Amino acid sequence: MRKIQNKIWVLVMIAVAIMGAIWLALTHVMEENQTQSNEMLKRYMEINAMTQQTSQLITSLNAQIVEPSTHHRDVTYTHIDRIQNVQQHVLQLKNAENAFDIMNYSHLLASLTDTSTRILNLIDEQEMEEANREFKEANRIANYVSDTTLTLLSSELTTYDEVYRNLIERSQALNQLAFIVLCWITAVLLLGTYWFSATLTKPVKQLTTAANALAQGKFDTTIDVHSKDELAFLAQTFDYMRKSINRSIDELQQKAQLEQELQQSQLLLKESQLKSLQNQVNPHFLFNALNTLSKKAYLDGAEETSDLLIDVAGLLRYNLKNSDQAVKLADELTVCRQYMQIQQARFSDRLQFEVDIDRRLTDVMMPSFTLQPLIENAVIHGIEPKEEGGTVTLKVALHDGSVRIEIHDDGLGMHAQQIAALWQADPQEHIGFANVAMRLTLFFGRSDLMDIQSEVGKGTTIHIYIPLEEAEYAYFNC
Amino acid sequence: MDKRIVAFLSICIVLFSFLGIRAMVHVFETKPELPAASTATEMKRFVLITQERNTPFWKKVATGAEAEAKKRGIALKVMGSYSTDDTSFLRDMELAIHARVDGILVQGLDNKQFQQLAQVKAAYYGIPVITIGNDVPIDSSLRKTYVGTDQQLAAKRLAESAVSTLKRHEQLVVMTSQSPSYSEKQRLKGVRAAVKGQSIELVVWRTPVEEELVDTTQRLLNEYPQATAFMTLNASDMTTLVQEMAKRMEMLRVKLYTFDDGIDIETLRATGKLNRIVVQQPTEMGKKGVQLLEKWQSGEALNPNGYNTSFTIEEGL
Numbered sequence: 043m044r045k046i047q048n049k050i051w052v053l054v055m056i057a058v059a060i061m062g063a064i065w066l067a068l069t070h071v072m073e074e075n076q077t078q079s080n081e082m083l084k085r086y087m088e089i090n091a092m093t094q095q096t097s098q099l100i101t102s103l104n105a106q107i108v109e110p111s112t113h114h115r116d117v118t119y120t121h122i123d124r125i126q127n128v129q130q131h132v133l134q135l136k137n138a139e140n141a142f143d144i145m146n147y148s149h150l151l152a153s154l155t156d157t158s159t160r161i162l163n164l165i166d167e168q169e170m171e172e173a174n175r176e177f178k179e180a181n182r183i184a185n186y187v188s189d190t191t192l193t194l195l196s197s198e199l200t201t202y203d204e205v206y207r208n209l210i211e212r213s214q215a216l217n218q219l220a221f222i223v224l225c226w227i228t229a230v231l232l233l234g235t236y237w238f239s240a241t242l243t244k245p246v247k248q249l250t251t252a253a254n255a256l257a258q259g260k261f262d263t264t265i266d267v268h269s270k271d272e273l274a275f276l277a278q279t280f281d282y283m284r285k286s287i288n289r290s291i292d293e294l295q296q297k298a299q300l301e302q303e304l305q306q307s308q309l310l311l312k313e314s315q316l317k318s319l320q321n322q323v324n325p326h327f328l329f330n331a332l333n334t335l336s337k338k339a340y341l342d343g344a345e346e347t348s349d350l351l352i353d354v355a356g357l358l359r360y361n362l363k364n365s366d367q368a369v370k371l372a373d374e375l376t377v378c379r380q381y382m383q384i385q386q387a388r389f390s391d392r393l394q395f396e397v398d399i400d401r402r403l404t405d406v407m408m409p410s411f412t413l414q415p416l417i418e419n420a421v422i423h424g425i426e427p428k429e430e431g432g433t434v435t436l437k438v439a440l441h442d443g444s445v446r447i448e449i450h451d452d453g454l455g456m457h458a459q460q461i462a463a464l465w466q467a468d469p470q471e472h473i474g475f476a477n478v479a480m481r482l483t484l485f486f487g488r489s490d491l492m493d494i495q496s497e498v499g500k501g502t503t504i505h506i507y508i509p510l511e512e513a514e515y516a517y518f519n520c
Numbered sequence: 521m522d523k524r525i526v527a528f529l530s531i532c533i534v535l536f537s538f539l540g541i542r543a544m545v546h547v548f549e550t551k552p553e554l555p556a557a558s559t560a561t562e563m564k565r566f567v568l569i570t571q572e573r574n575t576p577f578w579k580k581v582a583t584g585a586e587a588e589a590k591k592r593g594i595a596l597k598v599m600g601s602y603s604t605d606d607t608s609f610l611r612d613m614e615l616a617i618h619a620r621v622d623g624i625l626v627q628g629l630d631n632k633q634f635q636q637l638a639q640v641k642a643a644y645y646g647i648p649v650i651t652i653g654n655d656v657p658i659d660s661s662l663r664k665t666y667v668g669t670d671q672q673l674a675a676k677r678l679a680e681s682a683v684s685t686l687k688r689h690e691q692l693v694v695m696t697s698q699s700p701s702y703s704e705k706q707r708l709k710g711v712r713a714a715v716k717g718q719s720i721e722l723v724v725w726r727t728p729v730e731e732e733l734v735d736t737t738q739r740l741l742n743e744y745p746q747a748t749a750f751m752t753l754n755a756s757d758m759t760t761l762v763q764e765m766a767k768r769m770e771m772l773r774v775k776l777y778t779f780d781d782g783i784d785i786e787t788l789r790a791t792g793k794l795n796r797i798v799v800q801q802p803t804e805m806g807k808k809g810v811q812l813l814e815k816w817q818s819g820e821a822l823n824p825n826g827y828n829t830s831f832t833i834e835e836g837l
Binding site: 071141142145146147149150152153182183186189190208212215216218219222223225226229230232233236237240 | 522525526529530532533536537539540543544546547551563565595597611614615616618619620621
């Protein structure tokens with residue numbers, strides 16, 4: 043059934059049809075009963091009517107005898123006619139049971155009318171004595187008519203007693219049947235209605251359950267509705283929705299997983315790159331070499347050279363440490379100093395180095411290899427190209443809840459595009475500006491810890507912020 | 521909840537279907553049928569009228585007549601009264617005549633009204649009247665014929681058997697009515713004929729109408745204590761006679777003779793007190809009566825002297 047409306051139609055039609063049929067059948071049978079009852083009554087009444095006619099005839103005959111007149115005569119003739127007319131009727135009531143009596147009846151009536159006519163003639167001819175005699179006889183005949191009426195009625199009643207009993211029995215049977223049919227119809231309609239409402243409520247319940255499941259995040263159970271009406275359509279749509287949500291979730295999950303894997307592999311790659319780099323040089327030999335050189339230089343009287351060699355050894359040692367360790371700010375500053383000393387030896391007066399460090403703050407932890415690369419950038423890209431040289435300034439101070447490290451050079455400076463390029467450089471490629479920024483972000487979980495300002499011809503300033511706990515800050519800020 | 525409701529309703533439906541079909545069958549079974557209107561053309565109607573409808577004798581007559589009528593497709597009705605009631609008997613006869621039946625079998629009644637009816641009225645309508653069982657004089661009734669026992673002959677035979685047991689000068693008491701019916705008159709004739717020339721004393725006791733039968737019987741027994749043979753020409757009188765005799769005397773001493781058309785004849789025969797009775801053929805009478813009426817209807821002439829049915833004198837046991 044395509045539509046709920048159709049189902050309703052069908053149910054109602056069936057109910058109406060059944061009830062109509064039953065009503066027709068019952069009416070038919072009742073009508074039959076009624077007809078037969080009427081038939082029986084009609085007979086009784088016809089027979090009875092006859093008796094009345096005859097007694098009326100006798101009365102009018104009597105009147106005519108007592109007081110002969112045209113009026114009485116005519117009335118009598120009327121009665122005679124009437125009886126003769128109805129005499130035929132009587133014969134129609136004949137059946138196997140009463141044939142004898144009916145025929146007696148009919149002939150008695152004929153005898154009566156004959157006698158009556160005879161009486162009237164006698165009266166006309168003034169033969170009163172004879173008329174009286176005949177009247178006595180007519181009376182007797184009328185009595186016989188009454189007797190026969192009684193016999194007939196009695197016989198009819200006997201005959202129809204059986205019929206009447208049957209009628210009553212039938213009536214009762216009919217009543218019983220009607221009652222049973224009523225019960226049957228009730229049961230059928232209840233069943234039909236129940237089935238029908240079930241076909242409505244079941245899909246609704248299923249949809250509700252499915253919606254609940256979806257609301258709770260279970261996207262896997264299919265929505266199955268068996269009917270073919272509007273509710274099935276709704277359920278189908280619901281199911282499509284569920285499936286597409288499912289798909290979207292799957293896709294998202296897959297993407298996230300891929301990204302994660304990618305990141306991991308990239309980190310691993312960087313690690314292995316570093317490691318391979320690290321392993322390329324045998325550190326022990328270098329240290330020994332440098333030590334030897336340092337001593338030799340010192341023994342040769344070249345103290346500066348010896349110091350420089352020690353700085354190089356320090357730098358090298360620092361470089362070979364694990365690159366993802368956290369170090370103190372003090373260590374980083376030491377490395378910077380060592381680096382600058384080497385470079386100053388190279389660039390002599392062209393490179394100046396100034397520091398302004400709040401010694402209290404140098405215990406804070408930070409990722410390693412953050413300051414030295416920046417200092418290096420400042421030297422190589424800022425000061426070195428400049429003919430007259432310049433100054434690299436390194437400051438460490440409290441600033442607004444963090445330790446601010448400033449690296450300033452008054453070198454060439456950069457364009458805005460160069461600055462942008464710095465930020466966008468691939469942090470994985472080499473340890474540079476972008477790499478430092480990324481590692482700071484990963485270490486502290488914040489991305490606002492570095493900024494850079496530069497003006498062409500004026501210089502470049504890089505700030506790094508090491509966030510402090512409130513308690514630490516308060517401690518340092520007093 | 522689901523399945524139980526469906527199951528329950530389904531069971532209900534099946535149950536009601538079964539009951540319903542049974543009720544329907546019941547309704548159609550009890551279809552009342554009106555007796556069909558008879559379209560038969562007018563069939564012949566005969567009536568049998570008797571004054572003694574309740575005697576076994578006349579019941580047999582009726583049976584015989586009805587059987588014969590049915591065989592011939594004639595409608596026969598038995599009318600009359602139950603205990604020698606003249607009035608309603610004659611009334612029925614007049615009714616039958618005015619109802620223009622096709623034939624009347626009537627127990628003969630020898631009085632003026634009967635004659636009037638049979639002679640005048642029946643003849644006026646052309647209805648044949650045949651006396652049955654008991655006859656009436658033909659001259660006064662113009663009955664077509666008579667069917668039944670020859671009463672005179674039967675009585676003669678009965679008396680002969682009585683006489684044969686009597687010795688010289690013994691008495692044969694014959695009871696009859698003061699105003700006897702024609703049959704009784706005939707029977708008396710027969711008895712006289714049997715006694716004639718015999719040296720038996722015939723006592724004819726006429727029971728008066730006004731007197732109670734019991735009383736007159738008593739008187740009779742008082743007056744003739746030595747009588748050894750009693751005959752009642754009216755068979756129904758025998759009951760009272762036996763009753764009264766039993767009060768007085770040894771029954772074995774006395775011989776009783778009567779006819780078999782009395783009310784209690786069966787009972788009397790069972791008592792064994794009767795010596796001889798005339799056994800008639802009532803069923804044959806009825807049958808023959810119908811046959812004769814039909815013969816008349818088909819135009820055949822009937823012998824006005826009568827058609828006698830056979831009889832036997834039998835032991836009274």
